[in-house]
Ligand SMILES: *[C@@H]1O[C@H](CO)[C@@H](O)[C@H](O)[C@H]1NC(C)=O
């Protein structure tokens with residue numbers, strides 16, 4: 001009885017998710033994956049950034065918002081950054097909207113992914129009605145005016161909004177706002193993957209995570225052995241692991257050097273093509289996995305990075321034309337805060353117990369993630385990248401140096 005109900009639920013979830021993506025959304029999914037690597041590589045060069053956590057499909061939809069509010073070059077640069085120069089405006093907006101709705105559907109995908117977006121204008125701005133309506137419709141943005149004369153309470157208002165819209169999971173977007181004379185885009189997200197096969201909640205203990213050779217922090221680690229996509233790339237001295245998330249509609253791919261080292265070497269290899277090469281070379285193997293059970297809260301100001309990828313006008317006070325937002329040429333994009341909390345936890349669907357104690361799980365490969373690695377949440381249906389990042393420094397207390 002219970003089993004058949006579960007089966008029915010699974011069927012329902014599958015049916016509701018089984019809608020083919022339009023060709024324009026398919027193209028934009030592909031383009032957003034290219035954007036993912038470009039943006040990641042641009043950020044990885046920045047010596048001030050440690051952990052990285054970005055959602056390329058959400059960044060793409062924020063770019064869509066700029067196209068919606070922009071005119072002439074300010075708008076057309078968005079399409080260049082998205083490699084979508086020939087796509088018509090209306091198609092761009094409906095395609096990006098369709099893509100994000102598909103990949104963030106919590107029921108069909110059995111993930112927790114709360115996405116809140118807000119566009120802040122200076123208190124002098126008056127928003128055009130049309131923009132308010134279409135940005136809500138396509139990109140689920142709400143709007144607010146913000147007065148930086150009292151900077152401390154303005155920053156607090158932003159952080160309070162982010163915290164509230166993520167149920168407290170993301171307490172802070174920023175400590176300070178440097179440029180206060182423009183408009184701001186803010187994404188505040190909470191993401192929690194739901195494994196296709198859960199970890200046992202009791203298979204968790206404290207271990208050391210080597211941030212670098214001489215700095216170790218104590219983190220809870222979760223452990224499980226199962227059948228996973230695995231590749232030992234002996235040429236590049238790294239391991240690649242693919243862990244399906246619920247319903248196998250997306251998966252987490254981890255890329256980790258054999259030993260603790262700066263990720264620079266691995267990141268030099270990291271292209272979309274290389275990822276495809278790794279993924280297609282993976283084999284299903286028994287793997288004993290240990291992963292930090294931590295929550296990552298990371299906030300980036302993408303303004304500079306997007307400018308370096310070609311969005312130069314929207315962020316330039318002298319050149320920006322965002323007059324479809326306010327009816328006047330009086331706005332530029334001074335900040336693009338992209339902030340997410342990602343919770344790495346044990347939860348997931350019940351594992352396939354029939355293979356426990358069988359030969360299939362004998363002599364597992366080891367994937368012991370106790371040092372920095374790169375990861376991606378890859379969507380199995382749209383080929384988009386839901387998240388991309390690196391974990392260098394998890395939260396945790398410093399451990400006494402080993403002798
Ligand atoms: C959708 O469902 C049909 C029938 O159940 C199946 O043949 C088809 O392969 C499914 N399509 C996708 C994209 O999952």
Ligand SMILES: *[C@@H]1O[C@H](CO)[C@@H](O)[C@H](O)[C@H]1NC(C)=O
Nearest residue numbers: 067068069070071089323324
């Ligand atoms: C921007 O405004 C112009 C009219 O000023 C309008 O023709 C155009 O469709 C608007 N663009 C968008 C994306 O709303």
Ligand SMILES: *[C@@H]1O[C@H](CO)[C@@H](O)[C@H](O)[C@H]1NC(C)=O
Nearest residue numbers: 106107109110111112194246
């Ligand atoms: C995922 O599915 C499980 C079991 O069906 C359920 O308990 C859980 O609440 C679901 N989570 C989400 C986020 O939908």
Ligand SMILES: *[C@@H]1O[C@H](CO)[C@@H](O)[C@H](O)[C@H]1NC(C)=O
Nearest residue numbers: 242244245248249250251380
């Ligand atoms: C992707 O989806 C297909 C079809 O549902 C499934 O067979 C495959 O295992 C999935 N891949 C991953 C990595 O989850």
